[in-house]
Amino acid sequence: MGQIVRQLTNCHDCGHAVSVNAGRCPQCGSAEPFGPRVFSPREQRQHRIEARNDRSLAVITLGCGAAGAFYGLLTTSTLFGHVIFGCAYGLVGMIIGVAVAFVINITRGI
Numbered sequence: 001m002g003q004i005v006r007q008l009t010n011c012h013d014c015g016h017a018v019s020v021n022a023g024r025c026p027q028c029g030s031a032e033p034f035g036p037r038v039f040s041p042r043e044q045r046q047h048r049i050e051a052r053n054d055r056s057l058a059v060i061t062l063g064c065g066a067a068g069a070f071y072g073l074l075t076t077s078t079l080f081g082h083v084i085f086g087c088a089y090g091l092v093g094m095i096i097g098v099a100v101a102f103v104i105n106i107t108r109g110i
């Protein structure tokens with residue numbers, strides 16, 4: 001006699017028995033009856049790399065922006081020049097910073 005294997009597990013949210021093939025719990029309607037998704041080590045590594053890339057993008061962009069703004073302040077003597085050239089070179093620095101951070105992030109993953 002074949003044995004019928006009932007593949008049931010308890011819902012993560014309400015504890016009601018739910019089939020392992022069910023997309024959602026029939027009792028409480030939970031969309032994740034097996035609990036929150038667990039990421040594989042490969043996915044966790046990918047997330048860490050992306051988080052580090054985001055951080056380096058922000059740091060490099062702000063750093064280049066600050067350097068550009070500082071250069072703009074040094075190259076002018078008037079208050080008007082400080083404001084205009086500080087902002088302009090700051091913006092140029094940030095644009096360069098985004099490009100530099102992008103290249104660093106791309107080449108680091110290889």
Ligand SMILES: [Zn+2]
Binds near residue numbers: 013014033
């Ligand atoms: Zn449930």
